[in-house]
Amino acid sequence: MQIEQIKTLGDLKKSGYTPKSIKEEVRDNLIRSMQNRENPFEGILGYEDTVIPDTERALLSRHNILFLGLRGQAKTRMARQMIDLLDEYIPVVAGSEVNDDPMNPLSKFAKDLIAEHADETPIQWVHRSERYGEKLATPDVSVADLIGDIDPIKAANLKLSFADEKVIHYGIIPRSNRGIFVINELPDLQARIQVALFNILQEGDIQIRGFKLRMPLDILFVFTANPEDYTNRGSIVTPLKDRIESQILTHYPKDINTSLAITEQEADILDVQKQRVAVSDLVKRLVEQVAFEARSNEYVDKKSGVSARLTIAAFENAVSSAERRAIIHNEAKTQVWISDLAGIIPAITGKIELVYEGEQEGPYQVAVNLVDKSIRTLFVQYFPNPEQAKKRKPSGKRSAEEKEPENPYKTITRWFDAGNHLDLLLDMKDADKIAHLYKVDGLYGFVKKYFPHANESENALLMEFVLHGLSSYSMISKKVIDGKIEFKDLMGSMMNLGMMQEEDDEFNEEDYN
Structure with missing residues (x-):
């Protein structure tokens, strides 16, 4: 029977539909995907042997997940792609705010409706794209936002007392029942709000303004967070961490080829730019090397991290620098020169957090130094090492045997x-x-x-x-x-600099006298 033909609870029963929990649903679809040699996380590069296997194990174990890592490590993207592991459609009681399963209703609304209409209870079908909820944790998020509150306007319109369960306005978590719910930047959620999640994760209880509701919500929770020592704004309270079964550590690309593939995939280069501007493999590698240099640079805060967004924005700027020059000179074709890398500085300065010494040096100078270090690192992969050339003895000081x-x-x-x-x-x-x-x-x-x-x-x-x-x-x-x-x-240049310094000193002395 086609889902278009299933419009009532009675039709659903006749179709042989068997309800399953969200975690069982994801597990079954993941198994099918793995058996078909399909990648459920298409476009996530560099995680093939690390994060993706860990995530698959967690989903097979029917675990809630915490992705822990620095910024720009595709944590939210991993969570969003889990939508593809959901069934395309599921049935819900028509009009339900919490996606009630017709075969196992949770809310008073759905239970009363089924009690009144029995097999004639209307149902509707929800697409998997509508079964995903996401909330960015900020200090102003309240329990009412996440779980719910009493709605006085609803009580007045329905002429109900505040003691009636029908006056409850459900928050975003109950409304994500039978779906995936993501909380980004979990440490930024106030501790008292994190405490409100304890029972939802473990026992399925929710409390709203004195209403103790036994609602075993069926939700796959995914949390994302930076390492606790990164931010002073907060941390994940220990009992909440204990209730999240799998903690998966994300990371930056481990080699430059993976980083190149990510930038190639994510950079938004227009077709007209591609036709006008050629970009050599050398320039692409120089741009990627900037991020690798920044992640190990003494002036850059390692706890903050250096996002993959840096190289993506830098690559876009490099292409635009060459395009701008071609437009000025009315050239039909050009290439990105090494000198065009001066145009990527604005893409670097806004994406690195500096330690105190770096702030003293200045973000612009740190960015320039990172580009120079990238050139220095890659230069020896193309040409002889100049350091060895500088150490060679002059020909007059070498013996006849030395060659x-x-x-x-x-x-x-x-x-x-x-x-x-x-x-x-x-x-x-x-x-x-x-x-x-x-x-x-x-x-x-x-x-x-x-x-x-x-x-x-x-x-x-x-x-x-x-x-x-x-x-x-x-x-x-x-x-x-x-x-x-x-x-x-x-x-x-050094002598000129010294002479200029002496002139400045003389000028200052005369001015003082």
């Missing part, structure tokens, strides 16, 4: 040591930038030696990458001022 290879960067650094400098404007046309890069002696040949099959645009990008890499290893100097990046020799 240590020459410094591969010698030609490039000598060009700068001779007093030459290179200025790359942040909004420079691609053709002009390429022409400027070819001015540096040995730069093109050096890149071609290690990447002989690179095309013209890839070669130019790698040439720029070499300059930024040598700067990050203090073999040449780099200065970003007035919309341009200036590359110079290191010693000359």
Whole structure:
């Protein structure tokens, strides 16, 4: 019998419908999904061997779940995807506020209706998308919001006394009966509100303004929280934690390839941007490396975490930086240059929490340093380590037996040591930038030696990458001022800086006298 034909309790009984609890329902559908080799958490990357198996075990055990982890670790997304493990439709008593099962009613409303109409009791079918409730825990959440309260307006309209159960206005939890209910950021819920959840989780009792109702609510609870030591705003009270059967620890991507896949999946890049702006694998990896550097940086608060949203927003900004430059110069095609990473700074500063020393350094400077460290980390994956080149003895100090290879960067650094400098404007046309890069002696040949099959645009990008890499290893100097990046020799820059400092000191002394 089709569900469209089942409109009364009598029809439901004839159809052979067998009610099951929400946790049994989820368990059965999960088993079916696993047997069919289907992934119930499609699009959740990096959790295949950790969080997803733990979640499946918890659901097979019919447990309520607490996802514990730092921000941006897909905790809420995991909970929302559990909707797919529900049956597509379930029957409820028509008009019920708490999704009463026609075969096992809970509320006085449903019991009275069935007592009056018996098999003619009307039923309706609820889609699984309507069986999901979610509440962000904030300090102003009350027991009435979650569980319910007496509704004086309802009492007046129905001419009932406050002693009548029909005057109760149910909160969001009873209204989520026979569904999934999620409380996000559980530690932010006041302790006295958390206490109100004890009986719901364990015994199924709810109390509303003196009404002691025995309502064994059928709910799969999912809670999310940051680690307790992250926030001073509150914590999960121990008896509540004890009643949540499975606590599952989430984590950030463990390798850069997983992080790349997440950003690729989540970044909102328009088709028109994709057609106009090319993004190399090198630039994508540099953007991802920023998050890895931030998670281990001494200036960034590790208890706060660094969300995957940082790299997603940074990648979008990098593409938009290149697009903006192409629009200004009316270029049909361009690529994201290393210099375009200056445009991702706003995506970093708002997404990292700094310790005291970091605040003293300043969020902008910390973000710039993170980009430089990303360049430094990835540079040795593409080219020889400049640190080893700096440690090599000059040829005059080596014995005849020593055959240590020459410094591969010698030609490039000598060009700068001779007093030459290179200025790359942040909004420079691609053709002009390429022409400027070819001015540096040995730069093109050096890149071609290690990447002989690179095309013209890839070669130019790698040439720029070499300059930024040598700067990050203090073999040449780099200065970003007035919309341009200036590359110079290191010693000359240091001497100029010293002379400027001396002039400032003299000026201050004269001013004082």
